[in-house]
Amino acid sequence: MMQEFMNNLIKNLQIRFENFKVPKDVLLFVCDQFVVSADGSCPSEVENILDSIVEGKGNLALVQHIVLVLSGKGGVGKSTIATELALALRHAGKKVGILDVDLCGPSIPHMLNVRNKHVHQCDAGWVPVYANPEQTIAVMSIGFLLENPDDAVVWRGPKKTALIKQFVSDVSWGELDYLIVDTPPGTSDEHLAVVESLRGHGVEGAVLVTTPQAVSTGDVRREITFCKKTGLRILGIVENMSGFACPHCSQCTNIFSKGGGEELAKQTGVPFLGCVPLDPQLSSSLEEGGDFIKAFPLSNTFSAINEIVQKVMSGAAVRQ
Amino acid sequence: MADVPSDAPEDCPGTASAQAGKTSACQGCPNQAACASGTPKAPDPAIEEIKQKMSAVKHKVLVLSGKGGVGKSTFSAHLAHGLAGDQSKEIALLDVDICGPSIPRIMGLEGEQVHQSGSGWSPVYVEENLAVMSIGFLLSSPDDAVVWRGPKKNGMIKQFLRDVDWGEVDYLIVDTPPGTSDEHLSVVQYLSGTHIDGAVLITTPQEVSLQDVRKEIAFCRKVNLQIIGVVENMSGFVCPKCKINSQIFPPTTGGAEKMCRELNIPLLGKVPLDPRIGKSCDEGKSFFSEVPDSAATAAYRSIIHSIKEYCAFSSPTNRND
Numbered sequence: 163m164m165q166e167f168m169n170n171l172i173k174n175l176q177i178r179f180e181n182f183k184v185p186k187d188v189l190l191f192v193c194d195q196f197v198v199s200a201d202g203s204c205p206s207e208v209e210n211i212l213d214s215i216v217e218g219k220g221n222l223a224l225v226q227h228i229v230l231v232l233s234g235k236g237g238v239g240k241s242t243i244a245t246e247l248a249l250a251l252r253h254a255g256k257k258v259g260i261l262d263v264d265l266c267g268p269s270i271p272h273m274l275n276v277r278n279k280h281v282h283q284c285d286a287g288w289v290p291v292y293a294n295p296e297q298t299i300a301v302m303s304i305g306f307l308l309e310n311p312d313d314a315v316v317w318r319g320p321k322k323t324a325l326i327k328q329f330v331s332d333v334s335w336g337e338l339d340y341l342i343v344d345t346p347p348g349t350s351d352e353h354l355a356v357v358e359s360l361r362g363h364g365v366e367g368a369v370l371v372t373t374p375q376a377v378s379t380g381d382v383r384r385e386i387t388f389c390k391k392t393g394l395r396i397l398g399i400v401e402n403m404s405g406f407a408c409p410h411c412s413q414c415t416n417i418f419s420k421g422g423g424e425e426l427a428k429q430t431g432v433p434f435l436g437c438v439p440l441d442p443q444l445s446s447s448l449e450e451g452g453d454f455i456k457a458f459p460l461s462n463t464f465s466a467i468n469e470i471v472q473k474v475m476s477g478a479a480v481r482q
Numbered sequence: 483m484a485d486v487p488s489d490a491p492e493d494c495p496g497t498a499s500a501q502a503g504k505t506s507a508c509q510g511c512p513n514q515a516a517c518a519s520g521t522p523k524a525p526d527p528a529i530e531e532i533k534q535k536m537s538a539v540k541h542k543v544l545v546l547s548g549k550g551g552v553g554k555s556t557f558s559a560h561l562a563h564g565l566a567g568d569q570s571k572e573i574a575l576l577d578v579d580i581c582g583p584s585i586p587r588i589m590g591l592e593g594e595q596v597h598q599s600g601s602g603w604s605p606v607y608v609e610e611n612l613a614v615m616s617i618g619f620l621l622s623s624p625d626d627a628v629v630w631r632g633p634k635k636n637g638m639i640k641q642f643l644r645d646v647d648w649g650e651v652d653y654l655i656v657d658t659p660p661g662t663s664d665e666h667l668s669v670v671q672y673l674s675g676t677h678i679d680g681a682v683l684i685t686t687p688q689e690v691s692l693q694d695v696r697k698e699i700a701f702c703r704k705v706n707l708q709i710i711g712v713v714e715n716m717s718g719f720v721c722p723k724c725k726i727n728s729q730i731f732p733p734t735t736g737g738a739e740k741m742c743r744e745l746n747i748p749l750l751g752k753v754p755l756d757p758r759i760g761k762s763c764d765e766g767k768s769f770f771s772e773v774p775d776s777a778a779t780a781a782y783r784s785i786i787h788s789i790k791e792y793c794a795f796s797s798p799t800n801r802n803d
Contacts, residue, residue: 195629196631237686269694316666317663322663350630351663381581384626406719411726417757417760445731
């Protein structure tokens with residue numbers, strides 16, 4: 163009965179969205195997220211999502227490349243890596259934007275020392291916050307919409323989805339070479355919202371971040387499956403917190419194990435982008451609200467990130 | 483909270499309210515049409531069913547953090563191991579991280595499956611007195627992704643709380659994903675007919691963690707969830723060669739200690755970084771058995787002792803004795 167219901171639903175949606183030629187597997191995937199019972203009605207959320215998929219380019223028209231930073235696992239350094247990728251790209255002369263869709267735990271404003279800024283409106287929508295005077299690093303985060311940075315955002319899925327759709331369509335990014343999208347851990351509402359809202363804009367792909375341990379790679383496996391299910395290209399895996407060199411005696415300790423990210427890439431046939439070691443000096447400067455933008459190119463981590471960015475950029479050039 | 487459905491948005495006026503379905507908060511809520519039509523909606527019957535089920539559970543502890551990757555699952559697993567060390571106690575560990583279930587691996591139960599019986603789902607037993615439930619046991623492959631939106635996740639959590647046959651339990655520990663969203667709201671709402679002893683909040687020393695944990699504290703206060711205290715994890719690293727302490731995750735804004743002082747919340751303890759913890763978790767072994775003499779083990783044991791003391795003296799408002 164469910165099968166029949168779904169078949170009829172898909173048929174009707176194909177007629178409704180006839181002019182846009184939405185692939186059948188996309189229709190099925192979206193329906194599967196919402197349809198719990200064969201009660202004869204099409205959930206309005208399904209139509210809303212399909213509408214957003216077929217909408218025009220709007221505010222993202224002048225954004226050349228969009229890269230998502232994902233991980234099944236929390237606390238592996240997605241936001242840190244997203245910020246570092248953006249800064250390395252800027253160092254290479256690119257204009258970058260960072261979209262932070264972690265609504266419950268937005269970390270990007272803190273990293274770029276713009277935590278107490280607020281967004282303004284213009285005709286085209288929201289003006290992003292610029293993290294540097296040259297305005298080559300644009301940022302949008304829910305952090306800028308909160309009265310108090312410690313305010314908790316206790317929202318269920320539908321409200322989170324609605325705001326993320328707005329972030330995608332209503333931020334006036336202007337001309338950008340790269341838009342980096344930082345996400346929370348998991349494979350749920352936020353990830354689906356961002357993938358679906360960006361579907362019409364051509365996403366370059368996703369960078370997956372993991373730490374070396376099995377507990378982490380175990381979750382990142384699932385994120386790889388998520389990417390395959392949603393048709394999101396995987397640019398590669400980054401193994402973060404990969405080893406720690408004691409600043410006093412230079413002894414290297416693999417605090418969170420070693421090699422798991424590279425092994426996962428091999429097992430799943432996904433490119434391995436590189437290892438990034440633990441860098442307490444850089445963490446300190448980040449933490450102290452110091453100028454991460456200035457400190458980063460001088461840090462030990464910079465060369466590792468730069469190599470990763472070169473791989474991402476050369477891949478993008480090939481695909482253009 | 484009984485008339486706020488589990489899939490309702492924040493600021494839901496309640497299904498019985500005159501404003502039901504009509505406020506701006508109602509936009510996008512799946513129940514909006516039903517509420518606006520004036521058809522009265524009964525409270526979710528699952529809440530009463532769960533209340534009955536939980537009458538056999540003496541203490542319930544939630545392990546939370548706004549931040550990901552701070553060691554919630556590691557802590558939950560070792561809290562369970564620590565409590566199960568007393569053979570006379572029955573311990574239950576429930577993993578409600580639907581997208582990233584780590585508990586099966588950490589408890590050495592990868593590949594185990596759940597069985598259904600007349601009295602519900604049977605949890606998986608690690609020890610005779612330590613039972614575990616996770617969505618991990620319902621997936622057929624480690625690569626399976628659970629790509630569900632909020633309402634479907636909530637349905638699973640409801641089933642976990644209502645349909646798992648735990649039996650008589652002294653301590654139920656609930657491990658959660660990071661954040662303040664569907665899973666957290668659902669656990670609190672479905673357990674609203676019972677007494678939750680409190681929540682243990684896990685953080686690491688950096689500001690980027692603390693700022694998320696402050697939000698979690700705000701969440702606890704919003705839903706009237708007692709806070710047992712905060713655990714500062716990954717607190718310092720002693721180099722095995724030169725024995726000098728390095729702050730890999732530096733507490734530049736005073737760490738958990740300062741935050742707890744400012745918010746008047748107990749700091750239960752600090753656990754140092756020890757590479758053998760991660761290794762034990764990856765191998766599914768208890769760190770307490772693998773490295774019984776480490777500073778980290780001592781720290782964990784002291785924290786577990788504080789939690790036991792808290793539970794022994796926690797005063798219930800809706801006690802089901």
